Amino acid sequence: MIETSELTFTFDNKRIFTYPEIKCDKGQKLLIYGNSGRGKSTLLHLLAGILTPNHGHIIIDNVDITKLRFGNTDKYRGQKIGFIPQRLHLIHSLNVQDNILAACYFAKKKANKDRLYNITEELKITQLLDRKPQSLSLGEQQRVCIARAIINSPAVLLADEPTSSLDEKNTEKVMELLDRACHIDNTALIVVSHDERIKNSIHHQISLL
Amino acid sequence: MIRKIIVGGLSYQFLSTFLNIILLAFGTTIISLILVLNHAYNQKVIKDLKNIDLVIGAKGSSLQLVLSSVYHIDQPTGNIPMDEVNQLKKNKQIKSITPLAFGDNYLGYKILGTDESYLKKYDAEFTKGQMFKNNFEVVIGADIAKYKKIKVGDTFYGTHGNINIGEKHNDHPYKVVGILKKSETVLDYLIICNINTVWLTHHPEQISANDSSVKVDELTSLLVELKSPAALINLPRTINTETPLQAAVPALEINKLSHLTGLGTTLLEGIAWSIIFLSALSIFITVYRRVQDRKYEMAVLRLMGATRYDLMRIILFETWLTTTIGYLAGMGVSRLGVWILQNKIIDQTTLTIAYKFTPTEKFLFPILIFISTASVIIPMVYAFRLNISKILADD
Numbered sequence: 001m002i003e004t005s006e007l008t009f010t011f012d013n014k015r016i017f018t019y020p021e022i023k024c025d026k027g028q029k030l031l032i033y034g035n036s037g038r039g040k041s042t043l044l045h046l047l048a049g050i051l052t053p054n055h056g057h058i059i060i061d062n063v064d065i066t067k068l069r070f071g072n073t074d075k076y077r078g079q080k081i082g083f084i085p086q087r088l089h090l091i092h093s094l095n096v097q098d099n100i101l102a103a104c105y106f107a108k109k110k111a112n113k114d115r116l117y118n119i120t121e122e123l124k125i126t127q128l129l130d131r132k133p134q135s136l137s138l139g140e141q142q143r144v145c146i147a148r149a150i151i152n153s154p155a156v157l158l159a160d161e162p163t164s165s166l167d168e169k170n171t172e173k174v175m176e177l178l179d180r181a182c183h184i185d186n187t188a189l190i191v192v193s194h195d196e197r198i199k200n201s202i203h204h205q206i207s208l209l
Numbered sequence: 210m211i212r213k214i215i216v217g218g219l220s221y222q223f224l225s226t227f228l229n230i231i232l233l234a235f236g237t238t239i240i241s242l243i244l245v246l247n248h249a250y251n252q253k254v255i256k257d258l259k260n261i262d263l264v265i266g267a268k269g270s271s272l273q274l275v276l277s278s279v280y281h282i283d284q285p286t287g288n289i290p291m292d293e294v295n296q297l298k299k300n301k302q303i304k305s306i307t308p309l310a311f312g313d314n315y316l317g318y319k320i321l322g323t324d325e326s327y328l329k330k331y332d333a334e335f336t337k338g339q340m341f342k343n344n345f346e347v348v349i350g351a352d353i354a355k356y357k358k359i360k361v362g363d364t365f366y367g368t369h370g371n372i373n374i375g376e377k378h379n380d381h382p383y384k385v386v387g388i389l390k391k392s393e394t395v396l397d398y399l400i401i402c403n404i405n406t407v408w409l410t411h412h413p414e415q416i417s418a419n420d421s422s423v424k425v426d427e428l429t430s431l432l433v434e435l436k437s438p439a440a441l442i443n444l445p446r447t448i449n450t451e452t453p454l455q456a457a458v459p460a461l462e463i464n465k466l467s468h469l470t471g472l473g474t475t476l477l478e479g480i481a482w483s484i485i486f487l488s489a490l491s492i493f494i495t496v497y498r499r500v501q502d503r504k505y506e507m508a509v510l511r512l513m514g515a516t517r518y519d520l521m522r523i524i525l526f527e528t529w530l531t532t533t534i535g536y537l538a539g540m541g542v543s544r545l546g547v548w549i550l551q552n553k554i555i556d557q558t559t560l561t562i563a564y565k566f567t568p569t570e571k572f573l574f575p576i577l578i579f580i581s582t583a584s585v586i587i588p589m590v591y592a593f594r595l596n597i598s599k600i601l602a603d604d
Contacts, residue, residue, distance in 0.1 A: 045598040048512070071516035078514015085512065085601050089505045093217020098210065105210035106514035148513070160601070 001026045001188040002047065002156045007056035009042060019043055019056075020206055024156065027186040029179075031201075033193060034208030040192040041086075043208070044160050047190065048083050049073040061155040078107030082149030082157040082187070086164065088141040090133035090148075097129040100148045107152045119147050122180055138165075142174065150181050156188040157181065163195045175201040211523065214510075218499065218527050225495040230535045232488030233577065237539025239481035241570055242546050243474060248567035254463050257395045260330045262441060264457045265289070265297065265448060266430035271457035272466065278309055278430040279459050281319050281395055285311065286455065288427040293454055297431070302440035307432040310407040310425075313367040313378065318353050320367050320383070320400045322407030327432070331394045337361050338387030344409060344423075347383045347402040351391035361385050367410060380413040404428070485577065489584040492531065496524060496588040507592055508600040520592040524585055532581040536574055 007019040017039035024030040034040050045051040047058060049065045058065050061080050068076055077083075090099050097116070104111040120126040123143045133141060142162070149157055159178060163171040175198055182189045191202060199205065219226045257279055266274045267287030276283035298306060307330065310322035321327075325340065328348075338361040341348055349359055359365075364382040383406070389396055408425045409416050415423055433456075435441060441458060448456035500507070507520055547562050 041602050042598070045601070050511070050598045050601070071518060074511060074514050074516040074519075077512070083512045085509070087505075087601075089509045091214065091217065091506050091509065093220060094213055098213055102210055102214070102510070103513040106510065106519065108514075 001028075001061060002190065003057075003059045004047070005057050007043075007046060007058065008054045009039070009046060009051065010054055011039070011042060015039075016054075017042060019046075019208070022047075022190075022206060024188040024190055024204075026155075026188055027182070029182070029189045029191070029202045029204060031191050031193065031198065031205040032208060033199070033205055035194055038208040040194070040208055041160055044083075044158050044190070044192045047156075048081050048158055049077045074106075075108065078103065079109065079152055080155045082152070082154035084142075084145050084149050084157070084159040084162060086160040086162075088138065088145050090141060090144060092133055094133075095129065096125065096131050096133065096136070096144050099133060099144060100151050103148050103151050109152050115153075116147075116151065119151060119181075119184065122184060123147050123177060139170065139173075143177065146177060146181050150184065150187065153185045154187055156190060159189070159191045161193050161195070162191060163193065163198055168197060171195070171197050172201075211526070214523060215526050215530060218503070218523065219530065221503070222495065222499060225491075225499075226531060229488055229492050229495055229531050230538060232484060232491055233532060233535025233581075234538035234542065236481050236484035236488060237536050237573065237577065238542040238546065239477065239484065240573060241540055241543035243477055243481065244567050244570050244573075245543065245547055245562055246550075247474060248569070249562045252393070254467070256331075256393065258459055258463070259394075260434050261432045261459055262435040262438075263433040263445060264430060264459055265433055265454050266457075268453065268455045271455065272462045274430065274455060274457045275459045275462040278432065279395070281311075281321070281399065285429045288429055289431070289454055291426050291428065293452055294428055294431065296452075297433075297448075297454075300444070302436055302444050304434045304436045306434075308404055308428050309430045309432065310404050310428050312407065312429065313369055313410060315365050315367050315383070315400055316353075316357060318350075318357075318398055318400050320347070320402060320407065322402055322404040324403065328389075328396070328401070330432070331392055331396050333392060333396055334390040335387050336390045338385070341386055341402055341406075344403065344406045345381050345383050346386040347400050347406070348387040348389060349385055349401070350389050350397040350399050352397040353400065354388045359385055359388075361388060378410050378413075381409070381416055485580060488535070489580045492528060492581055493584040493587065496528060496585045497591065500524065500588045500592050504595055504600055507595055508597045511595075511597045512601075517593045517595075520595070521589045524589050524592055525582065528581050528585045529578060532577050536577050 002022065002024050004019065004022045009017045011017060022030065032040055032043060042051065046053050049068070053066060056066065063076065065073060065076055091102065094102065100116060101111045117126065120129060123146060125140060125143045125147060128136060128140060128144070133144065136144065162174050162178065166174060178189060178191070191198065261279060264275050264278045266278060266285065267289050269286030273283050274286050277285045294308065297303065305326060307323060307326045311319055313320045336351070353359060363385045366382055367378050369376045369378065383402065391397055404425055405423050409423065435444065445456035445458055448454050510520065544564055547564055551562055
């Protein structure tokens with residue numbers, strides 16, 4: 001589902017990151033592990049098409065996203081990549097339902113109410129659909145972010161440090177949620193983290209040194 | 210969805226958005242009202258001047274002569290002897306002469322003695338009745354009929370002077386034989402009869418005499434149409450120096466007047482445009498701050514698949530929506546102003562103000578859109594160049 005080769009990226013014209021090859025198939029989970037400053041988030045941004053690598057290829061669902069130009073990368077990201085940022089940003093003026101469905105709008109996919117219901121049921125946030133994001137707890141916001149990331153049945157789900165600010169109990173919960181979210185469409189999951197606690201949840205691991 | 214995002218964006222820092230709308234509306238109102246009034250004034254000046262090259266009357270103020278004989282808003286400068294008029298009729302440079310005789314009013318509306326050529330100048334048409342044929346028959350303007358509820362067949366007595374408090378002429382009543390169609394010219398508020406009627410009102414001893422024996426000795430003024438514009442240069446000078454009459458070129462007199470009132474208009478227009486530019490500056494500041502404050506939301510939109518162009522589009526639509534609301538509010542207030550002017554202030558008098566768009570007003574909206582669009586170019590470029598990776602990594 002997602003595969004990279006010979007990926008390098010120059011950060012601020014100074015540091016050069018060279019990444020190992022990554023492969024994550026449908027339904028598989030991959031943990032990219034490493035301490036701060038190893039270019040973990042940068043790698044995730046490359047995989048999401050937010051950054052363009054100096055060299056190398058990123059193939060998602062048979063399309064090399066490094067070859068896409070202009071708005072096409074954005075469109076492809078909207079359709080094939082779910083991204084859960086480290087800090088949970090939601091659009092404040094929209095309610096929870098519209099926050100999730102906005103992802104369909106920008107991916108130019110039809111908003112499917114049944115799918116929305118299935119996902120929100122799975123993530124236990126159906127009762128929050130009419131609420132504004134400001135009124136949600138952090139945990140609830142994270143669930144909304146997950147729902148938003150998977151509403152378009154992406155080929156790959158990318159999560160940036162999803163547990164960094166959580167206690168042990170919640171860390172487990174979040175990992176379980178991600179698991180469940182990926183299970184719905186058999187989505188490939190890539191998590192970048194420096195959190196030792198999740199090493200047990202994802203066995204397929206790549207360490208950035 | 211994009212509509213929700215745009216409306217949501219505008220409701221963020223709502224007071225700033227509100228201020229922008231108020232500024233835009235205020236500027237629009239002033240500009241629109243100036244344009245409407247200017248248009249009405251110019252239309253009127255042009256329409257009432259139709260086919261009048263020269264006004265000839267007694268010596269005095271040339272502006273007064275034009276105002277009294279063309280626009281009927283001032284006292285006449287005096288009377289002119291019939292002999293002089295007959296001399297003028299022989300002048301080869303003159304195409305036509307329309308005689309005017311006046312001095313009385315009914316309920317404040319001027320009773321004007323003239324002939325058929327006067328009505329023809331303004332392409333007058335009748336809604337009811339017909340042209341006067343006999344002495345003391347009158348044709349009345351559309352506005353008088355409307356506001357004073359006068360019908361064909363009604364009779365009334367005139368009052369001496371310009372206003373409704375002079376001495377009443379009780380010798381012979383006027384009889385309404387025709388009502389004119391609204392023409393948005395001076396005709397709308399005139400009571401028109403033949404020259405003999407005006408003469409007989411002031412010389413009642415001749416009333417019983419036959420029409421043929423009525424001898425009109427004086428007129429108030431003449432509206433003259435010339436054969437060629439070239440005559441405009443010499444003829445007025447000749448008349449002014451060689452006869453006891455005064456010739457005034459109405460176009461020149463009105464230009465002088467417009468020049469004076471134009472200063473005020475220009476100043477007001479300047480103020481209105483300053484307000485518009487102020488609102489453009491305010492839009493710039495608001496939108497720029499909003500984009501900076503909401504850069505995380507913008508980044509999230511990009512994560513969801515929005516392109517850089519989508520972000521620009523959102524900013525642009527937010528701005529256009531603000532501008533449109535401001536414009537519509539401004540036009541609403543301006544039309545309310547027109548309504549107030551029409552019904553409460555100008556009521557039945559000289560200026561006809563229309564609700565419809567004036568030609569220049571049509572450009573107002575595109576100009577506003579252009580100005581507001583220009584004011585958000587920098588915020589749009591800022592949004593276009595947002596470094597999503599950096600914003601997400603700065604968390």
